[in-house]
Amino acid sequence: MKSHFPELFLAPVAIAISGGKDSTVLAHLLAQLDIKFDLIHCNFNLRGTESEEDQIFVEHLAQHFDAAFHLESFETEQVAQSRGISIQMAARALRYEAFDSIAAQQNYSSILVAHHLDDQLETFLINLGRGAGLHGLTGIRARNGVIARPLLPFSRDQISEFATENQISWREDSSNSATKYLRNELRHDVIPLLHKALPHLKTNFSNTLQHLKGSELLLDTAVARFRESGTNTNSGLLEIHIASLKATVHPEAYLYELLKEYHFNLPDAMMLLEAENGKNIRSGTKILTKERDVLILSTTATSEAIYIEIDQRSRTIARENVNLELKTLVSEDALGYLKSLNLTDKILLDTNKIKWPLILRTWRHGDRMMPYGMQGSKLISDLLTDHKIPSLEREKVVVLISGSNIIWLVGIRASKHHKITSKTTSIIEITQNP
Numbered sequence: 001m002k003s004h005f006p007e008l009f010l011a012p013v014a015i016a017i018s019g020g021k022d023s024t025v026l027a028h029l030l031a032q033l034d035i036k037f038d039l040i041h042c043n044f045n046l047r048g049t050e051s052e053e054d055q056i057f058v059e060h061l062a063q064h065f066d067a068a069f070h071l072e073s074f075e076t077e078q079v080a081q082s083r084g085i086s087i088q089m090a091a092r093a094l095r096y097e098a099f100d101s102i103a104a105q106q107n108y109s110s111i112l113v114a115h116h117l118d119d120q121l122e123t124f125l126i127n128l129g130r131g132a133g134l135h136g137l138t139g140i141r142a143r144n145g146v147i148a149r150p151l152l153p154f155s156r157d158q159i160s161e162f163a164t165e166n167q168i169s170w171r172e173d174s175s176n177s178a179t180k181y182l183r184n185e186l187r188h189d190v191i192p193l194l195h196k197a198l199p200h201l202k203t204n205f206s207n208t209l210q211h212l213k214g215s216e217l218l219l220d221t222a223v224a225r226f227r228e229s230g231t232n233t234n235s236g237l238l239e240i241h242i243a244s245l246k247a248t249v250h251p252e253a254y255l256y257e258l259l260k261e262y263h264f265n266l267p268d269a270m271m272l273l274e275a276e277n278g279k280n281i282r283s284g285t286k287i288l289t290k291e292r293d294v295l296i297l298s299t300t301a302t303s304e305a306i307y308i309e310i311d312q313r314s315r316t317i318a319r320e321n322v323n324l325e326l327k328t329l330v331s332e333d334a335l336g337y338l339k340s341l342n343l344t345d346k347i348l349l350d351t352n353k354i355k356w357p358l359i360l361r362t363w364r365h366g367d368r369m370m371p372y373g374m375q376g377s378k379l380i381s382d383l384l385t386d387h388k389i390p391s392l393e394r395e396k397v398v399v400l401i402s403g404s405n406i407i408w409l410v411g412i413r414a415s416k417h418h419k420i421t422s423k424t425t426s427i428i429e430i431t432q433n434p
Contacts, residue, residue: 309358351428
């Protein structure tokens with residue numbers, strides 16, 4: 001404790017305690033070390049009277065150790081149903097959410113959790129079965145934010161011996177014997193066979209974890225260097241430079257490390273390196289898009305499609321990503337006025353040719369317009385490509401419609417329709433503001 005967790009002797013800490021053997025032993029151990037602590041108990045209300053008795057047991061422990069007692073009670077089944085996750089996942093999420101909240105409120109430097117070496121092995125096997133990378137195989141962290149796990153080096157047998165020698169009593173959780181849960185099945189059926197076949201497993205597994213953590217440090221260093229030279233952030237979006245990625249000794253490994261938290265299909269992500277511009281793949285709310293020489297990581301847009309009717313009285317249109325100002329002008333020299341303007345952010349229309357109301361809406365696949373200065377019509381999607389509008393920005397693009405004609409790809413290209421001529425006397429000037 002003094003070598004690896006010296007901060008426990010210096011600042012307020014709390015123990016996350018279920019009443020089971022491991023967390024109860026941790027409380028007694030800290031008491032023997034004269035470390036002042038409080039207790040946090042989570043009642044998940046999953047085992048009826050057993051849950052209530054666990055709570056009472058921990059309350060008595062708090063009185064015995066003269067420790068503050070923090071109780072968090074959850075309707076875990078309802079939370080699991082509302083979040084669409086398993087009861088075990090809901091309980092874990094609720095537990096750690098509560099720890100973060102209590103630590104902030106009570107100013108605890110650490111909240112101690114009683115995971116041990118056997119938990120490490122179970123986690124290793126679970127992650128191995130899930131196809132985890134190196135980070136998933138290095139096991140449970142001794143420290144993770146406010147959470148600290150001082151019993152990680154010790155086995156379940158060592159903890160049991162300490163409990164027996166010190167005549168410590170605890171509560172048994174009956175659900176720990178139910179092999180319908182994967183972790184319990186490994187604990188009761190699989191791991192005992194591993195120990196029988198590999199008598200030195202515990203000692204060697206502990207050494208293996210240390211080797212893996214050393215390799216993990218080397219990997220993290222290499223990926224951090226690549227982030228500095230091979231990626232950049234542009235308008236909040238991560239850009240991965242394809243040439244830099246291809247120049248690495250193992251592009252797939254680097255791409256996995258950069259994207260692993262988003263759970264993309266890695267073979268699909270690798271195929272984007274050779275894909276045409278605009279191709280993308282999705283994972284949850286994340287999108288990975290090929291844009292010329294980079295892969296861009298973005299979040300799915302949450303804005304709804306725009307559809308607005310604009311009548312002759314309208315003067316401003318303000319929506320997400322769209323801010324238009326309309327003016328009606330009378331001019332004896334409309335063409336001269338037209339030539340005096342920078343039209344990159346506005347369009348001039350002959351008032352007498354417009355069919356009201358105008359429609360402002362999000363563009364749709366299949367939309368076509370007759371661009372000014374070109375023969376015939378062209379797909380909006382092709383115009384966006386011609387103007388090199390990034391795929392991630394295209395869903396924000398809107399069009400202005402008069403009758404059945406698209407008269408403006410807003411801020412990008414005007415059409416031939418309703419253009420100003422020498423006979424124009426009344427002008428509708430529409431400006432796109434930032």
